[in-house]
Amino acid sequence: MTRARVLLLTAALGPLDYRVPRESEAPLGSVVIAPLGPRRLGGVVWEDASFGAPEAVGDNRLRNLYEVVPVPPVPAPLRRLVEWTSDYYLAPPGAVLRMVLPGVAFADARRPIVEYRATGELPARMTPQRTVALEAIGDRQGMVRELAALADVSEAVIRGLINTGALEAVNVSADQPYPEPDSGFAPPDLSDEQTAAAAQLRDAVHAEKFDTLLLDGVTGSGKTEVYMEAIAAAIDAGKQALVLLPEIALTEPMLTRFTARFGCEPVAWHSGLRSAERRRAWHAIASGDARIVIGARSALFLPYARLGVIVVDEAHETSFKQEDGVHYHARDVAVMRGHFEGLPVILASATPALESLAMVEAGRYRHIQLPARFGGATLPDLAAIDMRQNPPDRGRWLAPPLVDALADRLQKGEQSLLFLNRRGFAPLTLCRTCGHRIQCPNCTAWMVEHRLVHRLACHHCGHVMPPPRLCPECEDEDSLVACGPGVERVADEVALRFPEARVAIVTSDTLWSPAKAAEFVDNVEGGLVDIIIGTQLVTKGYHFPNLTLVGVVDADLGLDGGDLRASERTFQQIAQVAGRAGRGVKPGEVLIQTRVPEAPVMAALVANDRDGFYAAEASARKFAGAPPYGRFAALVISSEDIDVARGVAKRLGDKAPVAEGLAVYGPAPAPLAMLRGRHRFRLLLHAPRSFDLQGTIRDWVGSIDWPTKARLAIDIDPYSF
Numbered sequence: 001m002t003r004a005r006v007l008l009l010t011a012a013l014g015p016l017d018y019r020v021p022r023e024s025e026a027p028l029g030s031v032v033i034a035p036l037g038p039r040r041l042g043g044v045v046w047e048d049a050s051f052g053a054p055e056a057v058g059d060n061r062l063r064n065l066y067e068v069v070p071v072p073p074v075p076a077p078l079r080r081l082v083e084w085t086s087d088y089y090l091a092p093p094g095a096v097l098r099m100v101l102p103g104v105a106f107a108d109a110r111r112p113i114v115e116y117r118a119t120g121e122l123p124a125r126m127t128p129q130r131t132v133a134l135e136a137i138g139d140r141q142g143m144v145r146e147l148a149a150l151a152d153v154s155e156a157v158i159r160g161l162i163n164t165g166a167l168e169a170v171n172v173s174a175d176q177p178y179p180e181p182d183s184g185f186a187p188p189d190l191s192d193e194q195t196a197a198a199a200q201l202r203d204a205v206h207a208e209k210f211d212t213l214l215l216d217g218v219t220g221s222g223k224t225e226v227y228m229e230a231i232a233a234a235i236d237a238g239k240q241a242l243v244l245l246p247e248i249a250l251t252e253p254m255l256t257r258f259t260a261r262f263g264c265e266p267v268a269w270h271s272g273l274r275s276a277e278r279r280r281a282w283h284a285i286a287s288g289d290a291r292i293v294i295g296a297r298s299a300l301f302l303p304y305a306r307l308g309v310i311v312v313d314e315a316h317e318t319s320f321k322q323e324d325g326v327h328y329h330a331r332d333v334a335v336m337r338g339h340f341e342g343l344p345v346i347l348a349s350a351t352p353a354l355e356s357l358a359m360v361e362a363g364r365y366r367h368i369q370l371p372a373r374f375g376g377a378t379l380p381d382l383a384a385i386d387m388r389q390n391p392p393d394r395g396r397w398l399a400p401p402l403v404d405a406l407a408d409r410l411q412k413g414e415q416s417l418l419f420l421n422r423r424g425f426a427p428l429t430l431c432r433t434c435g436h437r438i439q440c441p442n443c444t445a446w447m448v449e450h451r452l453v454h455r456l457a458c459h460h461c462g463h464v465m466p467p468p469r470l471c472p473e474c475e476d477e478d479s480l481v482a483c484g485p486g487v488e489r490v491a492d493e494v495a496l497r498f499p500e501a502r503v504a505i506v507t508s509d510t511l512w513s514p515a516k517a518a519e520f521v522d523n524v525e526g527g528l529v530d531i532i533i534g535t536q537l538v539t540k541g542y543h544f545p546n547l548t549l550v551g552v553v554d555a556d557l558g559l560d561g562g563d564l565r566a567s568e569r570t571f572q573q574i575a576q577v578a579g580r581a582g583r584g585v586k587p588g589e590v591l592i593q594t595r596v597p598e599a600p601v602m603a604a605l606v607a608n609d610r611d612g613f614y615a616a617e618a619s620a621r622k623f624a625g626a627p628p629y630g631r632f633a634a635l636v637i638s639s640e641d642i643d644v645a646r647g648v649a650k651r652l653g654d655k656a657p658v659a660e661g662l663a664v665y666g667p668a669p670a671p672l673a674m675l676r677g678r679h680r681f682r683l684l685l686h687a688p689r690s691f692d693l694q695g696t697i698r699d700w701v702g703s704i705d706w707p708t709k710a711r712l713a714i715d716i717d718p719y720s721f
């Protein structure tokens with residue numbers, strides 16, 4: 001009889017032992033289905049792991065594995081990565097493994113999926129919901145569930161449309177091969193600088209060993225063109241390449257660029273995929289047929305058969321940090337994957353994270369620089385508008401110099417971009433009579449007015465309500481006023497001042513799908529847009545040659561609050577959005593509206609003094625023992641019952657570990673004291689780099705009894721403070 005130790009796809013348990021029936025073999029890494037009580041669960045045959053072995057169970061009590069799933073086994077380096085991620089982020093290994101083996105891994109790739117699409121015939125009986133659904137579906141297709149979600153109607157409405165013949169079934173095969181990219185399809189003529197950088201990247205791919213390369217080039221220097229050479233080298237060597245992007249809205253323009261360079265569309269992996277696409281992509285990734293994969297951070301854990309290089313684009317972006325479930329940082333885990341698999345990892349950025357620059361300084365990463373824009377385009381001029389001296393009119397947000405600059409661009413037929421990192425119309429609705437502020441019932445957060453869709457929404461839990469007519473507190477009529485600007489309100493002001501201007505609002509509300517993002521790019525490139533108004537979604541990736549003016553509506557927005565990375569993030573965000581200006585032959589201008597032009601970050605931006613800014617920031621962090629020179633970890637205890645949460649936090653606080661160099665702060669209400677109906681208390685740990693934070697936390701958390709009503713979230717190297 002053979003035993004197999006299996007790590008199941010559940011967060012609740014470590015590995016368990018099973019009996020392997022004689023006739024089937026299950027070597028290490030095999031993907032299997034195993035019984036757990038009455039359930040059937042997926043899992044992977046595992047060795048004794050750092051996260052512990054199961055209790056010894058006698059041979060006679062072992063249960064049989066149900067089956068070995070006919071997909072490639074999970075290779076040893078990827079198993080090590082799962083263990084490392086679990087150990088480092090103190091996350092259940094089964095939860096990490098689920099990112100390697102999402103549900104589609106267990107679906108038979110040969111079985112077609114039935115999707116539906118419109119036939120063009122209208123049902124004899126039209127209802128408002130049917131009209132809405134057909135309009136939303138347009139020429140897209142998907143499974144019943146997906147179409148219902150797309151149109152925001154019930155599945156019954158979709159089934160009704162199928163029965164009337166307005167929608168027809170299409171079989172989608174999930175094992176269709178993807179086209180092969182051609183590394184020589186349309187290689188660019190690289191500049192001398194680019195050629196030198198590309199050669200280093202190619203060499204790293206050919207070396208087939210672990211290496212981290214920081215591709216540090218100003219916006220528009222051609223980083224994408226250069227890292228594509230590394231991808232071409234990987235393709236030529238018969239390998240796969242993975243490109244991680246911070247935002248799914250960026251996927252579509254990237255797919256287009258890759259198609260232009262390699263002759264066919266790469267394989268996409270992100271949360272917006274349909275089931276059929278997801279299944280096809282997963283199986284092609286695991287078999288090695290998907291040669292170039294472009295994806296969001298969740299693409300990082302997939303079981304590539306022959307990975308040759310990982311590129312993390314816009315590597316400084318904080319959205320690579322996953323903030324729920326397994327709290328991991330995709331950039332850092334990408335480097336670990338390179339380490340375990342022996343392959344190079346390229347971090348591309350115009351404004352690298354201080355962490356990455358510190359690794360360069362420590363000699364751990366190679367620094368590859370592209371200091372100039374490609375093709376003689378110059379970097380834009382940055383200037384601050386002191387809002388204390390140039391106040392906008394009451395109830396307006398654009399200062400006179402910015403308004404003049406917009407008028408100038410409109411008159412010249414050039415495009416402008418207004419950046420404000422706030423979705424919606426106004427961040428706060430206030431009663432003029434009694435001072436009541438409309439708050440989310442589930443979170444410690446204000447409801448944000450979204451006037452375009454006529455709703456108030458909580459940006460933390462998604463709760464929505466119609467805008468109330470009366471103040472919910474004093475019941476006064478017409479006393480509610482919007483406070484502060486969001487992008488929609490800036491758009492209103494632009495419409496008032498420049499009624500002839502064609503405006504595009506770009507936020508996750510308007511660019512919620514890759515198709516919408518593609519449409520936006522087409523409109524801007526086609527000259528159908530004069531002024532883009534957007535959140536951080538427009539700060540990266542886009543290349544619009546006719547865009548010559550960038551206005552930062554409120555540069556001080558990110559500086560409030562106690563975030564230790566506030567200055568760095570502000571610098572990165574403004575440098576990135578500034579990088580959208582003047583990318584073609586016409587030079588760019590950037591106007592930064594601020595009330596603190598004397599703040600070091602604003603001064604550095606205006607003086608184009610990146611090195612000075614980073615040096616000052618590094619010494620401030622060093623002095624405070626902040627990352628990358630020291631480490632933080634956060635423990636957040638939450639419960640629907642505030643007394644339970646407070647009680648557990650207090651008991652944990654009473655047993656706080658004491659050690660040389662370690663500081664424990666709290667418990668105190670977490671920065672979001674209530675989130676999704678759960679009360680939250682936080683303990684914050686601060687320690688030197690060398691301190692064993694994980695071991696300390698493991699012992700500490702294990703030292704108290706946890707009531708079932710309380711939940712613990714551990715955040716190693718937290719980004720939100």
Ligand code: ADP
Nearest residue numbers: 188189190191219220221222223224225374543
């Ligand atoms: P970055 O990623 O550094 O911002 P990109 O790779 O997006 O820069 O390049 C900016 C623009 O310049 C893009 O439109 C790109 O196609 C173009 N470009 C860069 N290098 C070359 C080159 N060697 N030949 C032709 N076009 C290039």
Ligand code: ZN
Nearest residue numbers: 440443458461
């Ligand atoms: Zn909420």
